[in-house]
Amino acid sequence: MSNPESMLSTDTLSPAVSAGNWSSDLSAQLYGINAWGAGYYSVSEQGEVQVTVDFDGQPVTVSIMDIVQGMHDRGLHMPAVLRIRNLLDHRIKALNESFATAIADGGYRNCYRGVFPIKVNQQCHVVEEIADYGRHYNHGFEAGSKAELIIAMAQLQHSEGLIICNGYKDAEFIDLGLYARQMGISCFFVVETLSEIPIIIERSRALNVEPLIGVRIKTTVAVDGYWSQDSGDRSIFGLSTASLMQLVDRLREAGLLHCLRLLHCHLGSQIPNIRNVRSGVLEACRFYSGLVQEGAPMGYLDLGGGLAVDYEGARTNSTHSMNYGLGEYCANIVESIRETLDPLDIEHPVIVTESGRATVAYSSMLLFNILSVSNSVPDKNPGALPEECHDTLKNLHALPGIVTTKNFQECYNDAIFYRDEVRELFHHGQASLRERALAENSFLEVLHRINAILPSVQRVPPELQNLPELLSDIYYGNFSLFQSLPDIWAIDQLFPIMPIHRLTEKPGRAAILADLTCDCDGKIDRFSTPEGERNTLDLHSLVAGEDYYLGVFLVGAYQETLGDLHNLFGDTNVVNVAVQSDGSFEFAREFHGDSIADVLSYVEYDPKQLQEKFRLVAEKAVRDGKISVAERRQILQAFKDSLQGYTYFEHH
DSSP states (O other): OEEEEOOOOOGOOOOTGGGOOOOOOHHHHHHTHHHHEEEEEHHHHEOOOOEEETTTTEEEEEEEEHHHHHHHTOOSSSSSSEEEEEHHHHHHHHHHHHHHHHHHHHTSSSEEEEEEEGGGGGHHHHHHEEEHHHHGOOOOOSSHHHHHHHHHHOOOSSTTEEEOOOSSSOOHHHHHHHHHHHTTOEEEEESSTOOOOOOOOHHHHHHHHHOOEEEEEEOOOOSTTGGGGGGGGOOOBBBBBHHHHHHHHHHHHHTTTGGGEEOOOOOOOSSSSSHHHHHHHHHHHHHHHHHHTOOOOEEEEOSSBBBBOOOSOSSSTTTTSSSSHHHOOOOOOOOOHHHHHGTEEEEEEEEEEEEOOHGGGGGEEEEEHHHEEOOOOOOOSSSOOTTTTTTTHHHHHHHGGGTTTTHHHHHHHHHHHHHHHHHHHHHHHHSSSHHHHHHHHHHHHHHHHHHGGGGGGGOOOOGGGTTHHHTTTEESSSHHHHHHHHHHHHHOOOEEEEEESOOOOOOOEEEEEOOSSSOTOEEEEEEEETTTSSSEEOOOOOOOOOOOOOEEOOOOSSHHHOOOGGGGOOOOOEEEEEOTTOEEEEEEEEEEBBBHHHHOOOTTOOOOHHHHHHHHHHHHHTTTTSSSSHHHHHHHHHHHHHHEEESSOOOO
């Protein structure tokens, strides 16, 4: 792992760092990639983002731009989700081996069994890879629905892995789990409500299969971070202590108390503070020991999810970061369980965690190209104004030339006054449209002059603090925020975003990002840094005739599952790449994104029926003399071809 480096703005770098002596190292520092990249992502000397995978201690590095070229050669255009299969494997390996090390070092007398929550990423090739590579560690699955249970039962090809069934369960759900149990799979029903108990009892007797039962309890420990309101006493998960006792009594009455083998405690999601983890484990151990004293055999302690991802690379307890590493996380859990249970002479349970985000986040990135840029750069000053123009316009026109560090506040106030005066004159017909345009341009020039000197000002007035954001460029990206990055819109999630090439060049533009959707929420104007959030991202000017590519990293968790069809933009192209030990890479799998016909069918349109309806429209246009028969043929073919086309912007 690389040591965290500060992410900073180009404004904070030494003035001696000009465009001519910029370097890839400075870009790495600017975008903080060596911190949030966790040793997986870095910047090459050639100025390209690269991914590093491990082969038995030997690092192998591949340029993302080389993969992009391979995608283009195969007809897979932007936007696209790129998955590095090796990183998914490494995360499973790291999680299991870190627990193994903590167990060995801590004198713990049992083992670890990880499960992957399918809800975090339900894509077939992701789940298949976890099942395939995870068999080396008996890694299992968590299922929160019948559909997810069916996936888990089909994919889990080894009997040592666990299936943890959470969520509300009907009779069909219970039957499926009992059949899995009958086939030798350790499939646990985690009781979420007391209403599930009669169903479990009735179906287990009907099928003559003893169930493996777990129970989720509501802990009182409140965690830091975005999901803090759902932790503690207000958690939506788990039984109260009183309900837990009712569960024990009902199972005892039914002669099934010996089937109660697992305690489940959901500590939280994206837990940034290790103290919350330790406190939650200690409380869970008290419930576990209490159930043992009630006569339940137990044997498994499921601590749920919560292992965080450091999206900022800051190594702090902020919402989008974490103040601990994987080794510390594992050691704290092992130590807390052992120190709590040893004085009570209770055998150490199998440790189970449901780490989803930390397993899949690093393996995926969203890649897209920039289509165009809208900027607030003023037009070239026209020089002398027409003699007949209003004095107010003349005063405003003169302001840009007199802005200094001493009078910038006064100039700002005057500029607003004169601009508003010209607007009033225009509203009353006393100023022409061209005069208003000149006024707006002069005003913009004043703002740019002020913005240029703000970094050298000791104290920036509150009304000018958001000036850099107001003057920032808008870079229009070939993607849908709602389809590919829904957490940015829904929960203000921050992901690392940066160019994947041209990183030997100094980025000279401050920008926000806008997507292809016709929605004011379809923009990204908050960017993560180890030093906090910024409202703009440093980007390069576009070069005519050349594509400019950005990457959004650490997006493997939830984003594909939660995406919607805003403006009927469908799933993007997906590429699953496996890096080889010799530095080459293989396109292990590739999936073409949704066509327009696909997304129309999702919202209950019949593409063939649409074609027929449009044919009638075209035929009427022929009868009315608006188009010829030959033009009709051409238009209908274009309509048909478009139905099979990509929903995103395509270069032709």
